[in-house]
Amino acid sequence: MSTIRLTTAQALVKFLNKQYLSVDGVEHQFIKGIFAIFGHGNVLGLGQALEQDRGNLVVYQGRNEQGMAHAALGFAKQKLRREIIACTSSVGPGAANMLTAAATATANRIPLLLLPGDVFATRQPDPVLQQIELSQDLSISTNDAFRAVSKYWDRISRPEQLMTACINALRVLTDPAETGAVTLCLPQDVQGEAWDFPEYFFRKRVHLLDRRLPTESQLAQAAELLGRKQKPLIICGGGVKYSEAGQALCQFAERFQIPFAETQAGKGTVISDHPLNVGGLGETGCLSANMLAKEADLIIGIGTRYTDFTTASKWLFQHPQVDYLNINVSRFDAYKLDAVQLVADAREAISALESRLLDSNFHSDWGSMIEQAQDKQRLETERVFQATYGSEGYVPEIDDALDRDAVFAEFNRLTHSFLTQSSVLGMINERLPADSIIVGAAGSLPGDLQRTWRTKAYNSYHVEYGYSCMGYEVNAALGVKLAEPQREVYALVGDGAFMMLHSELVTSLQENAKINVILFDNMANGCINNLQIGHGMGSFTTEFRFRNTQTSRLDGGLIPIDFAAVAAGYGCQTWQVTTLEQLGQALEESRHSPFSTLIDVKVLPKTMVHNYLSWWRVGVAQISESERINDVARILNEHIDKARKY
Template identity: 25%
Template sequence: MMNELRGSEVIVKYLERQKVEYVFTLTGHTIVDLYDALYSPDINLIQVRHEAVAAYMADGYFRVTHKPGVVVTHVGPGLLNAVPAVANAALDSSAMIIISGDAPSIYEGAGAHQEINLLIDLSQHLTYLPFVKRVWQVHHVHNLERILDRAFSLALSNRPGPVLVDIPMEIFSLKTNKHGIYRRLHRLNDLRIRPSPEKINEAINMILRSERPVILAGGGVRLSEAEPELLEFAELLNAPVVTTMGGKGTFPEDHPLALGFAGGWGNPAANKALLEADLVIALGTRFGEVNSSSWIYGYTFDFSKSRLLRIDIDEKEQSKSFPEDLFLLGDIKATLREIIDQLRNLIRKGKVERSPWFNSFKEVYDKYWEDFMSVTAENTPIRPDYIVKVLQMLIKKDENISLVTDVGWPKNGIAQFLRITKPHNYITTAGLAIMGFAPPAALGVKLGNPNLKVISVVGDGGFTSTVTCLFTAKQYEIPVVFLVLNNYSFGTIQNIQRIHYGERYIGTAFYDKYKRLYNPDFVKIAEASGVKGMRIERPSELLDALNEAIKLSEPVVVEVPTALQPDVPVTGHWSISEIYHGKLIYMFDRRENIE
């Protein structure tokens, strides 16, 4: 018979069997017993100053390891503080295990300290229902290990995502002999679902009938670890590859078949190629608004003229937006392997021939990048596109650089202009586009892969949203460079006010009560935190400063006075323009009807 362990010890022993390296957490009275058990030499407890920072770090950790990030929160405000970061992980399909303490169940509904019970007693777990894959509330200590095993399994299966295990306070200290039963190590892509042979044959016939196929690589390629298969598939078909924001980096963008990122802020060549395609082969993409130009035909896609073959692990994606001609439910890597093997046999028999119909778009793609790389800056504040150019210069020399980007120019401008070759070169908040993601997520990326040279590219608004992660960086000596683009505003939204509301800036520029622009001194904030701070005074200093910051192997803040303009070019479409002026444009309307 197994010896009895406290619930907390059961949790820690299970986490050790799952080879969990880090627990990201902020303390509280309901989880103190679990902290006591976490004296484990095999698990590092990372203490943060806000629960959202813990969840962002766990998200970043997953992005480079494909191991679930583990977050431990306290009852009530602890669990609720993590909501935005966990929702972001859900929309970007990051596996995460949230273990939360709850009020003692013996006091259920009586008003225990910090219990949420206004409508339903002991109900904090219900707040996570809209965005996690599953919620469990543990009612008996004997069930604890079984529920944890289900949580790890579900978080990593099919389309990964966060799950919540809600544990009333007494469960941590009650004892059980029901442990050591669940021993299987759960890993992403353990089970690879394949479509039926009939569906594979349908897909191959559709591909063979096409003359101008384009491959659209989404975030599902990254999650499926299907980069080798994507490259082999593209070269086999001699078909161009474009990506979504989540798929950027899954195909080397210096490859002759690469046409870059598509969508509202996409590369013009990618959008043009998709419009000319007679078949779009979509791999693991949700067809979100940004990647689909608000689903208006004529900007990025036109499925009244081209066919859509879609492969995805999530059956809920079927028929959600664009109408598919064929939907294959399956893992991207496994499904591509099936298709490749059969296509290769046909090619040996001389049944596939295709001319490089996309050469003109490749010329557009190359010219667009060359024009971007010719951007100059002589004064401060520095043009944001020049800052992105400097980042391109860094990555060209060192593919080990990981840019973890926040919203605005760091996300959209880098996606549009930069050419990268590895998935870790560009990590962003694609689904929720949440401000403040990049600084703490960069810490998680660095912990997950210490060999990467990690730069958090973030605006001043985003940096101040999660600035407490700077204290965590110093506390644990996590060597991340925080590149802060300071334009004294929530720049993307201020530019919307400039374009659509006659420059009536309210709630976007950081004005004080005398209408003077205000921001804290980021270098002094860094120094007060024990972190090195630099301020760029001239554009010519930026490249050297970033190289120096990387070499220091310690947390560094690099503040760059940044111009509000130019805007990131909208090469596709975003229908907010019409909505601001009282005109609603329905999905699948045509470009010529709204311009």
């Protein structure tokens, strides 16, 4: 057997260079690069290996471990899980910083390869720098925390263990039913240890994307169920996009006149103007989709994991005879809501079910309801996009106990802006290039986007909402730009999320990978502020206010921040916007900027779009001194009684 003597780290780099994914006969180099922040735990091991011979891997210099991992996530998601960028960090804090990104990857079913350094396998120098050293178990390090958020986890304590660990890592990363975060912990001494690796370990490996086919018995059961229904509604989830099943979905829907609604991950698979696309569904869904959801007698969930936002906490589907048909490559997700299951690739299952139904003369019985719902939605979208201060419906329908006008007056005094969030989104939706990509993740923006944003091009809507991770937006936008360098990329982010994490904005400048940040500054964590007020509370520690020295509470004046100045300090071209005219000019100029931009938009607090015919179950105090909270608790219990229990 021929061997080659390499360090563990050198062997890992050589192996990663030889991994390919074949999708429908097209080969993709699966691991395109590696984000790195080097410290004592990885610089002399994996860092040395990359300096010596990185092969085809592009090495990117991260600024924050969570930020760079979110950039890698954005890349993999935009590439439909066909290509990934790995991430390496030092031990201790550097590794711990990647935990949030690992959880985000696993929750969203996005492949993410993490290579954190680890403490010494020999334990001889213990306790080393950044080692926790738990007295009850000396084998535990910071990296054990990744076990809870990884789909595969391993620690390479001997060089020869690398081989089985790498094979299993690629097994999970390339499996659409099992993918998520994969963590290979690399003790710093083992990274530098040499071993005679067999040469066959470094041969080119082509991993085949398994387009699992539905079984005949499953197809028969699905067709029989569908044939008994009159008003089916399709949920287009992320699995439709990753399977590239959009065309198959359209053909199926058109043949049988079945409307389809979108999850956050599924939005952008089919453009919004398709005559059967009724828009976002659920708690952050739009009027048209939620209207039809209440009338549907069959829910066909394709590639969705049925989060509580999609189902409105299992309350949305109110038809007394509603049933569920789930098409999903994951058996775990297919079984949800006690559904009839088609465990298969989305594209293959849709096509097979269509063929099975051709001779049945099946046709939905929605009549004019689809068009009527879409007409109402168009009028509603126009209304909120045109909503200005003082106009009807310019704020959500929240309790009058909050003195909104006083808040607006204070905000206007500091910013000279009366812009509403919905009108700003309307102009952005109108003015952005048709093929540009928007990136979002948390706060009120994902809700407004799913309810009102009109997609004009395929895969142009990139919102992470499986984990709703604040801080994803700006950093993932870099990954999206690396995935699609010819398209304009816009991160839509709130001020709270921007302050949490925007580290890779600097990396975008370093890489000449231009991204555009549109920052909505309402001086609050506005989504949660709206949530607490809408559930009977006052505004408590969610607005960004100075501490009041007289009350010792955070109820002083609002805190003004010049975010444009922050980004300008990095080297971005920036604008501060307080009118729609200024916004239009900034959008136009940012398109022509050769480097990353930030538009600091001052928007009135509490001017997001309200929900439509939905409900979200949250933890509400069952007893309170406030009658408003007690009233909310009573409503909560009434809704729980109507919600599905499994």
